[in-house]
Amino acid sequence: MKEELSLVIAFDATSDAFAAEDVFRQNGLSGRLIPLPESISAGCGLAWRAESNLEKELTDALKSIDITSAHIYYLIL
Amino acid sequence: MIYLDNSATTMLKPVGVAEAVANAINESGSYARGAYTSAIWAGRTLHEARKEIAKLFNLGDNQTVAFCANATTALNTAILGAIEPGSHVITSVLEHNAVLRPLYRMQQTAGISIDFLPADDIGNIHVEDAKRLLRRDTKALVLTHASNVTGNSVDIAAFGKFAKKNELLFIVDAAQSAGSIPIDFNNMNADILCFTGHKYLMGPQGTGGLCMKKSTRIDPLIYGGTGIDSFSHDQPINYPDRLEAGTQNIHSIAGLLFALKFINETGLENIIARKMALFTQLYMGLQTIDNITIYGDIYQKERTSTLSINVGDMDSSTVSDILSTEYDICTRSGAHCAPKMHEALGTEKQGAVRLSISYFNTERNIEETINALSAIAF
Numbered sequence: 466m467k468e469e470l471s472l473v474i475a476f477d478a479t480s481d482a483f484a485a486e487d488v489f490r491q492n493g494l495s496g497r498l499i500p501l502p503e504s505i506s507a508g509c510g511l512a513w514r515a516e517s518n519l520e521k522e523l524t525d526a527l528k529s530i531d532i533t534s535a536h537i538y539y540l541i542l
Numbered sequence: 543m544i545y546l547d548n549s550a551t552t553m554l555k556p557v558g559v560a561e562a563v564a565n566a567i568n569e570s571g572s573y574a575r576g577a578y579t580s581a582i583w584a585g586r587t588l589h590e591a592r593k594e595i596a597k598l599f600n601l602g603d604n605q606t607v608a609f610c611a612n613a614t615t616a617l618n619t620a621i622l623g624a625i626e627p628g629s630h631v632i633t634s635v636l637e638h639n640a641v642l643r644p645l646y647r648m649q650q651t652a653g654i655s656i657d658f659l660p661a662d663d664i665g666n667i668h669v670e671d672a673k674r675l676l677r678r679d680t681k682a683l684v685l686t687h688a689s690n691v692t693g694n695s696v697d698i699a700a701f702g703k704f705a706k707k708n709e710l711l712f713i714v715d716a717a718q719s720a721g722s723i724p725i726d727f728n729n730m731n732a733d734i735l736c737f738t739g740h741k742y743l744m745g746p747q748g749t750g751g752l753c754m755k756k757s758t759r760i761d762p763l764i765y766g767g768t769g770i771d772s773f774s775h776d777q778p779i780n781y782p783d784r785l786e787a788g789t790q791n792i793h794s795i796a797g798l799l800f801a802l803k804f805i806n807e808t809g810l811e812n813i814i815a816r817k818m819a820l821f822t823q824l825y826m827g828l829q830t831i832d833n834i835t836i837y838g839d840i841y842q843k844e845r846t847s848t849l850s851i852n853v854g855d856m857d858s859s860t861v862s863d864i865l866s867t868e869y870d871i872c873t874r875s876g877a878h879c880a881p882k883m884h885e886a887l888g889t890e891k892q893g894a895v896r897l898s899i900s901y902f903n904t905e906r907n908i909e910e911t912i913n914a915l916s917a918i919a920f
């Protein structure tokens with residue numbers, strides 16, 4: 466699989482990850498839920514992986530549903 | 543069979559609930575335990591169920607729902623997890639044991655003291671009594687939204703204002719009212735609203751939850767895996783995740799989701815109108831029978847479709863048994879897990895026969911029940 470720079474959003478709550486997926490899909494934003502990469506945290510959980518140029522659209526969408534627990538990373542995945 | 547024990551659990555579910563459960567058994571992985579298709583399916587199902595609850599109970603921004611097994615688990619979580627040890631708590635004689643027993647437990651282990659709002663002779667409680675019972679160390683108010691014995695509703699708006707004014711934690715037991723009385727969580731000044739999925743929400747058993755502001759602090763009742771922060775010794779700090787340890791019951795929640803959609807699509811007001819038409823038919827039929835005593839505030843503007851009665855001085859269990867064995871009509875007798883309500887109504891020896899109506903009962907069901915009871919009373 467080709468490695469590429471991705472934007473990864475980690476959440477403090479699984480409920481937020483699914484609320485985020487819902488609002489991203491409603492806004493037609495591409496990406497998908499992935500297992501939280503170990504390089505972000507050695508815990509476990511879900512993260513949203515998207516193209517690296519979507520930060521503004523994604524964070525606006527999160528703000529619209531009051532999700533404040535999201536952490537944004539850029540990773541080569 | 544005529545099923546009139548819907549206040550215990552609704553037996554006739556919307557067509558599609560059972561299929562939704564069966565489908566979930568085939569489709570669902572474990573919520574929050576992976577990012578593969580079936581685990582995502584579980585997460586989406588739970589999220590959709592949160593959205594339908596939010597719509598039905600009018601949750602605002604920064605309010606959420608944590609799912610659990612039933613109203614009993616939700617009430618235990620709220621009472622044991624949010625009431626301050628050593629404080630004074632006001633509750634009422636209408637309460638179910640799911641409220642009373644966790645409170646008694648807190649009395650024994652956390653030194654709380656409890657006062658009970660009395661009921662008048664038709665089973666209503668009044669906010670003036672709460673003002674009288676208020677103390678400097680009163681920190682919480684725990685009330686049912688509707689009595690499971692009389693079907694009377696409690697004026698939650700008035701008690702909410704009272705709680706807000708006096709900075710009390712307000713916990714509401716919506717086990718009987720959810721699906722029977724409109725609930726506006728965002729405007730009722732309640733901090734925690736506990737509901738069950740299998741009664742008038744018409745979902746499967748094993749579902750329920752509590753609605754809360756995300757800022758309300760509730761210590762978990764259950765500690766364990768949540769799929770996140772695995773190396774932390776504590777539960778995640780964010781709600782609802784903090785309260786959802788252990789594998790969630792997605793199979794049943796899928797059924798509840800179907801039932802919630804049915805209610806939201808049919809319109810709660812239409813469901814209420816239908817149930818109250820049947821309730822009125824039942825009441826009108828029974829009130830003409832000399833030997834029958836009817837309890838509660840029948841003419842309340844908002845109430846549930848539950849009617850408790852007695853026939854002369856017959857044991858309620860005898861009446862219920864005759865209804866079952868001779869007429870195949872299912873009712874509940876006895877004390878209905880609400881001991882203080884029976885003391886207030888003077889029915890602690892006799893109990894009461896409870897007839898509780900669902901959206902799926904028919905005029906014919908009610909007619910046959912009236913005929914059966916008039917024959918028993920004759």
Ligand SMILES: Cc1ncc(COP(=O)(O)O)c(C=O)c1O
Pocket residue numbers: 549550612613614615638640641686688689690715717718738739750
């Ligand atoms: C008023 C009231 N509160 C709480 C409960 C408990 O509900 P569950 O048995 O679903 O936990 C019930 C029903 O049994 C009830 O009628």
